[in-house]
Amino acid sequence: MNIRYASLTDVGVRRSHNQDACATQPASDASVFRTQGHVFIVADGMGGHAVGEKASAKAVRDIPLTYLKHVVHEGPAAAIRRAFREANEAIYGIGQNNPEFKGLGTTGTALFLRSEGAWLGHVGDSRAYRIRGNRIQQLTFDHSWVWEVARRQGIDPDELGDFKKNVIIRSLGPDAEVEADLEGPHPLEPGDRFLLCSDGLSNVVPADELAAVASTFPPDEACRYLVALANLRGGPDNITCLIVQAPGGPGDGSESTRRRGVFGLIRRAAVGWNRFxxxxxxxxxxxxxxxxxxxxxxxxxxxxxxxxxxxxxxxxxxxxxxxxxxxxxxxxxxxxDPGYVPQELRLYRDYAFEIGKPLVDRFVDMDSSLIEVLKDQDIGEVRETHVKYSAEAAEATGRGDWAAAFRAQFQALQVLAAVYHQHRHKDEVFQPNWVTKTRAAQ
Structure with a gap:
C-alpha cells in the first residue's frame, strides 16, 4: 500500500508543555507490509507536564515496537493486545517506583493497516475517525465518564452537555491492568482516510470540519490546517493530528484515481459488493x-x-x-492468533458531511471576524496572498464549485490565522462574530 500520511503535535495556546505524542511506523517494503503492516499511534499524557510527557512518549515508543516484534508469530489481534498490556505494565511500574511520578498515565489510540484491513487498539479518549466518501465515522469509544453514562442510558453523549466531559475512566498507567479495546479489521476501500487525534483537536473542531479539511487537502497540509484551526478556536489543550490516506483517493496520482467513467463505476461497485x-x-x-x-x-x-x-x-x-x-x-x-474472536465492526458515530454553501459561509464569516480583530495589525506582507485566495473563493462560489470555494476560503483564513497566532497572548481568545453584519443584511 503506497499510503500518504502526516502527523503534527502542538502545545496549543493555553498550556506551557506538550504532553501529547505521536509516532508513525510505515512498512519499509511490500514484504514487510504483508507480514506486519503500517503502524500509527497518538497518545495524550496525564499527570503533570513531566509525568504526562514521559507516559505518552513511552506509549508511542513501546506499543509499535512490541506489536512489530510479535505480530508475525502471534497474529495481529494477540500482538495488539500484548503491546497495550506491556506498555501499561511499564508505565505503571514507573509510577510505582517513582513517587514524583504519581498519577502517571496516558491515552493510546493506534491504527494498524494490514492487507486484511484496518485494526485499532485503543484506551482513553483520543479518537480514530475514518473518512469515506461523504461520511466521517468514529471508530473508537471514548473511555470517559460522560460516554459511559451515555452508554448506560442509551443516549448520545452530546445530550449530556459538559457533564464530567474531561473525566477519563480508562487509561494506560494508573492501574496494574487495563483492558484495551480491539476493533477490526475494517475493510479498506480506495481513498479511505483515517484521522487519529487527541481531544485537544476533537473538542474544538466539529466532525464535519475535520472531515472537510482532511478530505480536501493532502495529509501534511490538512494536519497543519487543523492544528491552526484548533488554536484559532482557543487552543485550550495540547493538539495532535495524524492523517493516513489509502491509495486511490482524489489527487494521489494512482491508477485507480485515473480510471473514470463506466469502468470506474463498475470497479467501485465490485469492491462494495465484495465487502459483503x-x-x-x-x-x-x-x-x-x-x-x-x-x-x-x-x-x-x-x-x-x-x-x-x-x-x-x-x-x-x-x-x-x-x-x-x-x-x-x-x-x-x-x-x-488463537486469541482472536471475530466481532461485529462497530461505528460509534457516523456523520454525513457536505462541502457546500453553509460550510463555506461559516469560514467566510470567520475570516471577516478575524480581519476585524487584525485591523490594527500590520498584515501588509500577507495581504496580497489573502486577497488572492479570497478572490479564488469568490469566483468558485459564483460558479457553484463549493469544493474549490472551500479550499480557497480555508487557505485565506489560514493566512490570517498565522498572523494572529504570531501576535496573540496566552490570555487572548478569538471569539468570532459568526453572523457578520454584511451577511445578516443579505
Whole structure:
C-alpha cells in the first residue's frame, strides 16, 4: 500500500508543555507490509507536564515496537493486545517506583493497516475517525465518564452537555491492568482516510470540519490546517493530528484515481459488493446460474447449451478454488492468533458531511471576524496572498464549485490565522462574530 500520511503535535495556546505524542511506523517494503503492516499511534499524557510527557512518549515508543516484534508469530489481534498490556505494565511500574511520578498515565489510540484491513487498539479518549466518501465515522469509544453514562442510558453523549466531559475512566498507567479495546479489521476501500487525534483537536473542531479539511487537502497540509484551526478556536489543550490516506483517493496520482467513467463505476461497485459477499461465493452463484441456463437451453432445443455448460464448469471450479483459499486464510488467521474472536465492526458515530454553501459561509464569516480583530495589525506582507485566495473563493462560489470555494476560503483564513497566532497572548481568545453584519443584511 503506497499510503500518504502526516502527523503534527502542538502545545496549543493555553498550556506551557506538550504532553501529547505521536509516532508513525510505515512498512519499509511490500514484504514487510504483508507480514506486519503500517503502524500509527497518538497518545495524550496525564499527570503533570513531566509525568504526562514521559507516559505518552513511552506509549508511542513501546506499543509499535512490541506489536512489530510479535505480530508475525502471534497474529495481529494477540500482538495488539500484548503491546497495550506491556506498555501499561511499564508505565505503571514507573509510577510505582517513582513517587514524583504519581498519577502517571496516558491515552493510546493506534491504527494498524494490514492487507486484511484496518485494526485499532485503543484506551482513553483520543479518537480514530475514518473518512469515506461523504461520511466521517468514529471508530473508537471514548473511555470517559460522560460516554459511559451515555452508554448506560442509551443516549448520545452530546445530550449530556459538559457533564464530567474531561473525566477519563480508562487509561494506560494508573492501574496494574487495563483492558484495551480491539476493533477490526475494517475493510479498506480506495481513498479511505483515517484521522487519529487527541481531544485537544476533537473538542474544538466539529466532525464535519475535520472531515472537510482532511478530505480536501493532502495529509501534511490538512494536519497543519487543523492544528491552526484548533488554536484559532482557543487552543485550550495540547493538539495532535495524524492523517493516513489509502491509495486511490482524489489527487494521489494512482491508477485507480485515473480510471473514470463506466469502468470506474463498475470497479467501485465490485469492491462494495465484495465487502459483503466474497468473490468465491459470487463466482459459485454465477456458475450455478450458468448451469441452469445450460439445462434450459438444452430442454428447449436452443443452441448454446454446450457453451453455457462449459462456462458453468469453469465458474464453479474457480469458485471452489476461491472458497478453499478463503477458508484456508481464515484458518491461518485463527491458528496464528488463537486469541482472536471475530466481532461485529462497530461505528460509534457516523456523520454525513457536505462541502457546500453553509460550510463555506461559516469560514467566510470567520475570516471577516478575524480581519476585524487584525485591523490594527500590520498584515501588509500577507495581504496580497489573502486577497488572492479570497478572490479564488469568490469566483468558485459564483460558479457553484463549493469544493474549490472551500479550499480557497480555508487557505485565506489560514493566512490570517498565522498572523494572529504570531501576535496573540496566552490570555487572548478569538471569539468570532459568526453572523457578520454584511451577511445578516443579505
Amino acid at each position: 459477499v466474497p468473490w468465491a461465493f459470487t463466482t459459485l452463484g454465477a456458475g450455478v446460474l450458468a448451469a441452469g441456463v445450460s439445462v434450459w437451453l438444452r430442454a428447449e432445443g436452443i443452441p448454446g447449451a454446450v457453451g453455457a455448460f462449459g462456462a458453468a464448469a469453469i465458474l464453479i471450479l474457480t469458485g471452489l478454488v476461491g472458497l478453499y483459499l478463503h477458508l484456508r486464510l481464515r484458518a491461518e488467521q485463527t491458528s496464528d
